Each structure stands twice: as structure tokens, then as C-alpha cells.
Amino acid sequence: MNIILLSGGSGQRLWPLSNGVRSKQFIRIFRNEDGELESMLARVYRQIISVDGEVGVTIATSKKQVSSIKNQLGDRVNICVEPCRRDTFPAICLAAVCLHDEQGVKEDEAVVVCPVDPYVEDSYFEALKELSRMAETGNANLSLLGIEPTYPSEKYGYIIPVSGDRVSRVDTFKEKPDVAAAEKYIAKGALWNGGVFAFRLGYLLRRAHEVIPFTDYQDLSARYEELEKISFDYAVAEREKRIQVLRYNGGWKDLGTWNTFTEAMEEPVLGRAILNEACENTNVVNELNIPILCMGCRNMVVAASSDGILVSDKEQSSYIKPFVEQMEQQVMYAEKSWGSFTVLDVQEDSLTIKIVLLPGHGLYYHSHDHRDEVWTVMSGRGRAVIDGIEREVAPGDVISMPAGCRHTVSAETELKIIEVQLGENITVEDKHKYPL
Amino acid sequence: MNIILLSGGSGQRLWPLSNGVRSKQFIRIFRNEDGELESMLARVYRQIISVDGEVGVTIATSKKQVSSIKNQLGDRVNICVEPCRRDTFPAICLAAVCLHDEQGVKEDEAVVVCPVDPYVEDSYFEALKELSRMAETGNANLSLLGIEPTYPSEKYGYIIPVSGDRVSRVDTFKEKPDVAAAEKYIAKGALWNGGVFAFRLGYLLRRAHEVIPFTDYQDLSARYEELEKISFDYAVAEREKRIQVLRYNGGWKDLGTWNTFTEAMEEPVLGRAILNEACENTNVVNELNIPILCMGCRNMVVAASSDGILVSDKEQSSYIKPFVEQMEQQVMYAEKSWGSFTVLDVQEDSLTIKIVLLPGHGLYYHSHDHRDEVWTVMSGRGRAVIDGIEREVAPGDVISMPAGCRHTVSAETELKIIEVQLGENITVEDKHKYPL
Numbered sequence: 031m032n033i034i035l036l037s038g039g040s041g042q043r044l045w046p047l048s049n050g051v052r053s054k055q056f057i058r059i060f061r062n063e064d065g066e067l068e069s070m071l072a073r074v075y076r077q078i079i080s081v082d083g084e085v086g087v088t089i090a091t092s093k094k095q096v097s098s099i100k101n102q103l104g105d106r107v108n109i110c111v112e113p114c115r116r117d118t119f120p121a122i123c124l125a126a127v128c129l130h131d132e133q134g135v136k137e138d139e140a141v142v143v144c145p146v147d148p149y150v151e152d153s154y155f156e157a158l159k160e161l162s163r164m165a166e167t168g169n170a171n172l173s174l175l176g177i178e179p180t181y182p183s184e185k186y187g188y189i190i191p192v193s194g195d196r197v198s199r200v201d202t203f204k205e206k207p208d209v210a211a212a213e214k215y216i217a218k219g220a221l222w223n224g225g226v227f228a229f230r231l232g233y234l235l236r237r238a239h240e241v242i243p244f245t246d247y248q249d250l251s252a253r254y255e256e257l258e259k260i261s262f263d264y265a266v267a268e269r270e271k272r273i274q275v276l277r278y279n280g281g282w283k284d285l286g287t288w289n290t291f292t293e294a295m296e297e298p299v300l301g302r303a304i305l306n307e308a309c310e311n312t313n314v315v316n317e318l319n320i321p322i323l324c325m326g327c328r329n330m331v332v333a334a335s336s337d338g339i340l341v342s343d344k345e346q347s348s349y350i351k352p353f354v355e356q357m358e359q360q361v362m363y364a365e366k367s368w369g370s371f372t373v374l375d376v377q378e379d380s381l382t383i384k385i386v387l388l389p390g391h392g393l394y395y396h397s398h399d400h401r402d403e404v405w406t407v408m409s410g411r412g413r414a415v416i417d418g419i420e421r422e423v424a425p426g427d428v429i430s431m432p433a434g435c436r437h438t439v440s441a442e443t444e445l446k447i448i449e450v451q452l453g454e455n456i457t458v459e460d461k462h463k464y465p466l
Numbered sequence: 467m468n469i470i471l472l473s474g475g476s477g478q479r480l481w482p483l484s485n486g487v488r489s490k491q492f493i494r495i496f497r498n499e500d501g502e503l504e505s506m507l508a509r510v511y512r513q514i515i516s517v518d519g520e521v522g523v524t525i526a527t528s529k530k531q532v533s534s535i536k537n538q539l540g541d542r543v544n545i546c547v548e549p550c551r552r553d554t555f556p557a558i559c560l561a562a563v564c565l566h567d568e569q570g571v572k573e574d575e576a577v578v579v580c581p582v583d584p585y586v587e588d589s590y591f592e593a594l595k596e597l598s599r600m601a602e603t604g605n606a607n608l609s610l611l612g613i614e615p616t617y618p619s620e621k622y623g624y625i626i627p628v629s630g631d632r633v634s635r636v637d638t639f640k641e642k643p644d645v646a647a648a649e650k651y652i653a654k655g656a657l658w659n660g661g662v663f664a665f666r667l668g669y670l671l672r673r674a675h676e677v678i679p680f681t682d683y684q685d686l687s688a689r690y691e692e693l694e695k696i697s698f699d700y701a702v703a704e705r706e707k708r709i710q711v712l713r714y715n716g717g718w719k720d721l722g723t724w725n726t727f728t729e730a731m732e733e734p735v736l737g738r739a740i741l742n743e744a745c746e747n748t749n750v751v752n753e754l755n756i757p758i759l760c761m762g763c764r765n766m767v768v769a770a771s772s773d774g775i776l777v778s779d780k781e782q783s784s785y786i787k788p789f790v791e792q793m794e795q796q797v798m799y800a801e802k803s804w805g806s807f808t809v810l811d812v813q814e815d816s817l818t819i820k821i822v823l824l825p826g827h828g829l830y831y832h833s834h835d836h837r838d839e840v841w842t843v844m845s846g847r848g849r850a851v852i853d854g855i856e857r858e859v860a861p862g863d864v865i866s867m868p869a870g871c872r873h874t875v876s877a878e879t880e881l882k883i884i885e886v887q888l889g890e891n892i893t894v895e896d897k898h899k900y901p902l
Contacts, residue, residue, distance in 0.1 A: 045759070304789055308782050319812055320772065320798060323481070323789055326779025330763075334775060336756065341777050343762025346744050353740055353759055362756060374810040375820055375884070376755055379861070380844040382884050384811055384818070402862050406840045406886040408816040425815070426838050426888050428864050448811070448818050450842040450884050452862050 031082050031162045032135055034110075034125045035074070036118065036225075037091040037099070037146040043287050045354040046338035047315060049361055054285065055147045056098045056365065059315065061296050070147050070285065072102050081155040086133065089146065090125040097367035101388075108133060113254040119265040120257040122227075123238040124250055130231055131247040137232030140166035143262070144226045149294045153280040158226065161276050164197065165228035170274040172267060173228040174200065176221025178279040182212035185284070187223040187263070191275050194219040200273040203263065221277060224284075227262065237266055288331045288340070288347035303332075311344070317363075336362035336372050368393060369441075374448075381451040387412065392440025395466040398433055401453030405429045410445035414438065415466065436464055467518050467598045468571055468667075470546075470561045471510070472554065473527040473535065473582040479723050481790040482774035483751060485797055490721065491583045492534040492801065495751065497732050506583050506721065508538050517591040522569065525582065526561040533803035537824075544569060549690040555701040556693040558663075559674040560686055566667055567683035573668030576602035579698075581661045585719040585730045593714045594662065600633065601664035606710040608703060609664040610636065612657025614715035618648035621720070623659040623699070627711050630655040636709040639699065657711060660718065663698065673702055724767045724776070724783035739768075747780070753799075772798035772808050804829060805877075810884075817887040823848065828876025831902040834869055837889030841865045846881035850874065851902065872900055 039053040048054045055074075058067040062076065078085055088108040089099055096109055110128040112121055122143055129135040140162045148154065157175055165173040176189045187205050191198035203223065204215060242257060244250040267273065285291045292313035299305065301316030308326040316322050317335040324332060331347055333340045338357070342350070362373040368391035375382040387393070387410070395415060405414075407427045414423050415438050416431065423429070423439060431437045433453065439445065475489040484490045491510075494503040498512065514521055524544040525535055532545055546564040548557055558579055565571040576598045584590065593611055601609040612625045623641050627634035639659065640651060648656075678693060680686040703709065721727045728749035735741065737752030744762040752758050753771040760768060767783055769776045774793070778786070798809040804827035811818040823829070823846070831851060841850075843863045850859050852873050859865070859875060867873045869889065875881065 046756075304793070306782065306785065306789060308779070316775075318775075320482075321774040321793055322777065323774065323786070323793070324777045325786065325789070326782030327766075327777055328779075330777070332775075332777050338756045339752075339754075339758040339768075339770060339775060341758065341760045341763055341766070341768050343744070343764075346742065346762030349742070350759070350761065353742060353761070357740070357757055357759070372811075374818065375808075377844055377882060380882075382810065382818075382820070382844075404842045404862070404864050406842065406864075406884075408813055408818075408886065408888065426840070426866070426868075428840050428842075428866055430862070430864055432862075446813060446816075448842075448884065448886050450844060452844065 031084070031159055032086045032129060032139060032141045032231075033078060033088070033158065034122065034129070034141060034143045035087060035089045035146040036121060036143065037071070037089050037095055038115075038121075039147070042351050042354040043348075044291060044333075045350060046335040046340055047317065047333055049337050049363075052098065052363075052365060053095060054291070056095075056102065059291075059295060059300060067300070069102055070149065071099065074146060074148070075103055075107070077150070077152050077155050078158075081152060082159055086129075086135070088125055088129060088133070090121045098365050100367060101365055113251055116254065116257050117259040118262040119260045120242070120254065122262050123234065123242060124247075124254065126231060126234045126238065127244070127247045127250050130235060135231055137230065137235065138166070139231055140228055141231050141234070142226065142228045145224075147285060148224065149281075149283040149285045151281045154278060154282060157276060157278045157280070158228075161226070161228040164274065164276065165230060168274060170199075170272045171229060171233050172270050172273040174267075174273060174275045175224055175226035175278050176275040177224045177282050178277060179212075179216050179220070179222050182209045182216055183222070184209060184212065188212065188215045188220040189223050189275050190215060190218065190220050191277075196277050198275055198277075200275050203268060221275060223263075224278075224282065227267070234266075241265060288333070288342065288350070289344045292331050292344065301334075367391070369444075379452065379454055379456075381456050383449045383451070385445075385447045385449055387439065387441035387445040387447070389441050389443055393438045395436055395438040395464045397436045397462050397464070398451075398453075398460045399462070400433060400460050401451050401456050402433055403431045403437070403452070404450045405431070405439070406448045406450075408446040408448060410441055410443045412439055412441040412443075412445045414440075438466065467521045467595055468565060468575060468577045469514060469521055469523050469594065470558065470565070470577060470579045471523060471525045471582040472557060472579065472661075473507070473525050473531055474551075474557075475583070478787050478790040479784075480727060480769075481786060482771040482776055483753065483769055485773050485799075488534065488799075488801060489531060490727070492531075492538065495727075495731060495736060503736070505538055506585070507535065510582060510584070511539055511543070513586070513588050513591050514594075517588060518595055522565075522571070524561055524565060524569070526557045534801050536803055537801055549687055552690065552693050553695040554698040555696045556678070556690065558698050559670065559678065560683075560690065562667060562670045562674065563680070563683045563686050566671060571667055573666065573671065574602070575667055576664055577667050577670070578664045579662065583721060584660065585717075585721045587717045589716040590714060590718060593712060593716070594664075597662070597664040597712050600710065600712065601666060604710065606635075606708045607665060607669050608706050608709040610703075610709060610711045611660055611662035611714050612711040613660045613718050614713060615648075615652050615656070615658050618645045618652055619658070620645060620648065624648065624651045624656040625659050625711050626651060626654065626656050627713075632713050634711055634713075636711050639704060657713060659699075660714075660720075663703070670702075677701065724769070724778065724786070725780045728767050728780065737770075803827070805880075815888065815890055815892075817892050819885045819887065821881075821883045821885055823875065823877035823881040823883070825877050825879055829874045831872060831874040831900045833872045833898050833900070834887075834889075834896045835898070836869060836896050837887050837892050838869055839867045839873070839888070840886045841867070841875070842884045842886075844882040844884060846877055846879045848875055848877040848879075848881045850876075874902065 044054045055071040110125040303314040303322040312327040369386040372384045480490040491506040546561040739750040739758040748763040805822040808820045
């Protein structure tokens, strides 16, 4: 099976665990069979591998997610980077062309497109395998997975099939209806559209060439910015007559809000927290080093990270987005390709940061115009280059770098450093990079 | 007027703003007329001064509160330090002997004893002045302030007066009754015992000498550890026949729990927080640098400090004590005589701390056996002494101090320093002090 996982999301709905640089699929919140915490991305990848050891996984995503994906999955997956944000049709086209031109997938092979964040049982991926076979062998141009609805939701699009059979031709699509309409559709056997499409690669390449003029993957990537924002549903599904749908009635959850996200937590508390016996249906996720004490909390979610603290009624949590938008909080924690950074202290003319460098990784060789920096090595070993001079670094070592000084450090073992930045108007833009 | 303020409290009930080293009376949570935040201690002191510019204020407290008191009130008050924790009778005796031996207060002068933390109107202190006059001139040996009850509380002791007059002889005392008994007492004109006593100094010195053998203040202080734990109510009030009570019917609140504490907050939010419109009767106190977002919170208190985060139903918050006791959290923030420290990061073999030194203050000259330390100066100017060698320090300066190195720093202007401690099993006990 060839699968394209669409990994998008700005991460506002699960603030403060997700933020501008960390989307919800990267939050380690689930326990795998070994009792270790894993993210939605790692969970989905593990499930795919378990049903198809031969699968080829391509993740279609934006530049800023590449580090997190590589940190969590290593080089086991193919990453197709969108040069900028467009909608799902351009993103799927780019990934499909990448599969053809770079991965050597043939035009008559099937490709399954799936969101990166469904919270599902393994049977869901068995269904994707079946969908892939259906796409490869059947007469339909497009094969969809229809989720058996559990209630008349207003949040999803509906697929109206011609029959109630396990596999049926699709009659029509209905965009997010109101509850009354949703009830009517469900009575007629309608299914939720879970955003899963399967097709033969050649079919999608033809649709792409009809809409977008391009020669190959490099060319499409270079023109990407000019492309119209258009969804796959609108550009392809709603215009296609030969569509079939496979009914899926296993567990399926869309973990888009704290309310649904906490339903998937196997234990009510992650991180340091105490809940007294008067608490009911309350979840706590605490990424901070300090304890959280909850008393008499009912139907609430409490989440704390370096970015902030959310204390919300579960129902109310679905209205979070505009509040997060207005906060414009400086990013206090970020995973990077080389490790992570955490802002520890913010003063008017200084900033104190903890840097964790993964073994074998290093920073860019860089300088700043308007700030001095001081590194104090807490733990680990590595090598620094300061104005062209290389030196070893070990715990207790201190390196002062005045403005203009070119510097980098790389880790031999995991390296933890306290960096104090000193200067007026400290910004991330004040940075020059140099070849080493 | 001579007033003894009893400043006790372990501060567990208002966790995480109060802790083992910061009691509730030091939390800056009220706004004064200039719009600045002030603590309960500063508020009470300001109120006392406003009704009696000639007042002599003595604060009876434990060693660990001395720094906070001096930081907030400077040298304007006399501090009487209990060598260890006993109950109110020994504490009041020690303060009374201190007034006599050290402050030159005469035996026929009146002394008023008052808790440091009543949340009251200025009229309360007018009443204390009246009580002081009553104590000095009347026939009673003990004069009490009785608070007009507003409901049949089970939390307070009750004073049963002989008459309903503004000033009356006291018939008897009743310890914390149940609601039914409290209702009966109130129907008969009973008053809450707010813990305020006035007496002529000579009277208390005689009571003290009857129970405790001592010669003078130094002697009593030296013997303090041997003294029995006994309350003033039990040792004096319940055995005295000639007691009068003055009715006080102005505003009076005992801010002992979050529930009552938040009632005294003039604005629902202190610090960075957003409450959505679905929140009701919810207070937030945020001492952290990250924002708190509350959605759909009803009758709740949310409090965050470097020590932890409390999310509690207001009613439930009165049951906080056992949970705080079980947490045994490392103190992450403390006010010191020289300024403050905040723990920023805790690793296995290192600890990162922000030190703020107030102008004119310095650390002890000290060394550590088992850890190295590195200072990076963020802002301010001062002088350091490192192994006997004095040097100036300014922003960007870095000082490395290996284990065994004797070091100190003092501030000329407010000095902010990042200190990285490096070593195994870092403890506060690993410290030797030296004369400078």
C-alpha cells in the first residue's frame, strides 16, 4: 500500500500543548504497549506498519513540521514539503507527483490519502488496505472510506451512498448540515466523510495536469505558490461520477478539540498533578516541572506547558481558537531538528533559554548583531566553534560570545546548555548564518 | 498606642502563593490608593499608621519571616523573633517583655495584641485605639474586641457578654460551637472572638512571671524552647474574671482560605489571564510569566506561582491543607532579606536559579563542597569577592566558581544574575559561611 498522510494544523485548538510550531499530532499523550508515551503521529505510523509491513508512507506537510516528524519517526518515512500553505488539492497533487517522480510509484498503483490524526483502532488501517485494493482493481475512479455515524454531528461532511451495502456507489455529498438534516441523512444510510480517498496514481496525475500546468515534481514545487487554494473535495470528489464508498464501523475519533482529545487519554492525568476526590471527569496534562492541584473540578480540562495554562470546562474548550489568537504569546518551547529549546526567563534586556542538543546534531554557525550570549554547559559533551576556533565543551564550561561573534556547538552526547542572551530588543530575526 | 502584631502561619492554606517560607500576609494582592499592589502586612501597617501616627508597632514572629517583614516595611517596625514555634501565650509574653526591656514601654501603658492578617476597614483600628484607652484607664484587666457576627459560623470562638451594651463585662467564652449552638449564642448577643486583646503591660508581665521563671528579655528568649505550648485564651483569658469587651460592627474578614481571600480581591484577575464570558465568580492570581486562559469556570480560584498551580472550586479550597502537606515541593521562589531567588530549571545534576539582589544588599560570603557554580550577570551593577579578590560586576560578566571557592556578590543597583549550579545531589545544606 502507498499512503499519503496529510499533516497540517496550526495547533490552536489544543493550546497550550500545541502552538504555532507544535501541532497536536506531535504531542506525546498516548501510551503504547510498552507503556511509553507516544504522539498521534507515532501511534498512527505504528498502526499502519502493523497492518502492512510493506507500506510506503509519505507525509505531506509544511516546512515547520519537518523537524518534529524526523524527531519522532526518523528517516523511515518520505516527507513531501509544501513550499507554502495551499489547500488539500494542491497538497495531494504535490505528494502524488512526488510519489511518481521521486519514489517510482507506477500510474496503475493505488494511493490512499488519509489525515495524520485519526484516533482509531487497527481495523481502520485494515479498511484502508481494502480500500487500496478496491481502488487498484475496481471500476471506480475514487474510493472513499465512510465512517458509520454515531450521532447527527454538525461537524462533518456526509457521504450519501446509493445503497446500504458494505461497498456502494456514492450518490452525492452533503457539506456540514444542521442536526435535523444530519438526522435525515443518517436515516437514509449516510456516512461521515473522514477525509480518506484512494485512487490509482495515474488518475490523480491526470486531474492535476488538467488544473495545474507543470512538468515534474521540481517544477510543481517551484510553482506551488501560484496555485489556487482549493480543496480535494471541491476540485475532484464533487466533480467525479465514478465514486465508491467502503463502510467502516469501527472506533473512530476526530481529536480536534480538548473535549474529544481528553476522551482518548487512557489515564486522567499526564505529568505532575493531584486531583482530590471531589473532582469528576477531569483531565490534566502537565508538561511543567511544578505540581498542579485540582479540587472539586467537574468536567474540566487543565493543561499546562511552557506556553501557558488552560483551565476550561470541557464543552467550552471547543471555543478556544479566538482566545489563543489574541494572546500572541512568544513561543516558550519548541522542538527543533537538533533538539529543543525552552525559554526560562524573560527580562527587559535579557532572555534565558535552556537548549537541549541531540547527539550528532548541532546549531547553525551564526552570529547576532545586537546581543551578547553566554553559554553554561549543564551536561553532555560536544564541540563548539567560536570565531573559527574549535574547542571541546563539557559540563561547567562557560563560553561568552559578544555581538558579532560567530558561534556554533554540536553534541557528541546529549548536550544541555543554559544560554543567557543580553541586549536591547532581543528578536529571533537578529541572526546571520554562515557556512562552517 | 503600643501594638503587637502576631505574624504566624505556615501558609499552606493559600498554596501555591504561600509556602513554607512565604506566609499569606506577605502576598501582594491588594491595591493601595496609588494603584500599587500591597500585601496584607503592608495594608494593615498603613491602616494602623493612618489612625495613629504615634503608634509603636512590634511584630512577633518567627525567624523565617524576618526577611519578608524587613523587605516590606523596612526598619519602621520593631521585630520580636521567637527562637522557635510555641503557642500565643509564650509569643505574647516574649513580645511584652521585649516592649518593657528593649523599647522602654512602662508597666502602666496599654498594649494591644492583634493578628497581622485581619482584612478590615480603618474603623477597626479606630476601635483598637479605643480599646487601648479602655485598657489603660478602666478597671478591667483584659479588654477584648468582639466582632458582631454576620452568620452562625463554626470557625470562630464566641465571647458571651453580660449585656448588649457597646462596652460590656464578659460573662464567658465558648470555643468553636456547631451552627445550632452558634445561633443560640448570637440570639443572646454573643460576639466573635477576633483574637484581639488589650491590657496594661504590667498585668501581662505579672501573668508571665507566674507561669514562666525568667529574669529579662534575653533570659526569656534563651529559655524559650523549654516553654509549654499554651494559648493566650487558655493561659490568661479563661482564667481572668475582670474582662470587658468592645463591640465592633464594621467590616471584618478572616482571609484564611482561598474562598475568603478571593472575596477581598478588588479585581478578579491579578497577573496574566483571560477569562471568557462563560466564566462566573472566578478569581485568578498568576505570578508566572505565561498566560492563563479560563473558559467556563464557575466559582473557581486559579492560582499559579513558581511553586505550583491550584485549580479549585472555591468551597473545596478550604480542604487544601493535607494535599499541600503531601506535595513536599522544593521551594521554587523565596523572598530573602537580600532580595529573592527563583528556581528556573531542575536537572539531575544541575539547577538553574535567578537571583535578584536589592541595592545595598549582598549574599553571605560562602562556599560549597560538592558543586560548582557559574554566575551570568543579566542587569545591574555591584561588587563580587571571589576567593578574597574583589571585582566589579556588570551585565554580561561571567564568574565561574568551582567547588570550594569562597564567593559573594553585593548590589549597587538592583542586580539580576543567572546562577547555574553543577554537581551531584545539590542541596541547600552544602554551604559554609565565612566572615568577609
